[in-house]
Amino acid sequence: MLIRAVSIVTVFLLLACTITAISAAMYEAPEQDSEETIAATELPTPTDSPPSPTEKKLAEVAEHPQQDAGYTPRLTSPDIDNTRYYSGENPFYAAGYGMPNCTCYAWGRAYEISGKRPELSPYDACTWYDYNAENQIYDYGDQPEQGAIACWAYADGGPGHVAVVEQVDGNTVLLSNSAYSGAEFYMDTVPADNPSAGRDNWIFQGYIYPDDDPE
DSSP, X not given: OHHHHHHHHHHHHHHHHHHHHHHHHHHHHHHHHHHHHHHHHTXXXXXXXXXOOOHHHHHHHHHOTTSOTTOOOOOSOOOTTOTTXXXXXXXXXXXXXXXXOHHHHHHHHXXXXXXXXXXXXXXXXXXXXXXXXXXXXXXXXXXXXTTOEEEEEETTSOOOEEEEEEEEXXXXXXXXXXXXXXXXXXXXXXXXXXXXXXXXXXXXEEEEETTSXXX
């Protein structure tokens, strides 16, 4: 009788341990799955789309339609290894009139913009506008455009100046320049309706558009 009672107790204990183990396993599994699900919801999904252009950017494009979307303004000095400016490819550099020099810079910049060797005047800046008009090489006029060359003569008979239009913003024209015996490279702004403003000795001649194919 005692042996039978011990056997019953043993069976009961084994059954209790088995039920406890099964319950523990069933309880722990959902807890682990729940953590994985929460972690997954915190990760970015591949359906996230990039932000759309801001209204300000769209307004800028609409306000300045004259800007060429494919044009890259030069706002810093060209590297010394840029052969359009610093090599015998440039006739002014080859003749000993390399930068700092407005003609050497403008010639190199025109080459850089168009990808073609420019057919511009090989003489002083004051000759560029008339040389181009007389030889009917490039279009020319009085409207600033990106990539155009602005030309000035000096009232005192000096060599004049040329610069390149990098941006047009309303009545403000941003120019890239170099200056003989002066700055290797600098940026300057002038009013579109009076490019000689503040320069009493400067006579504005007009713009040359070398990015157009010669006739």
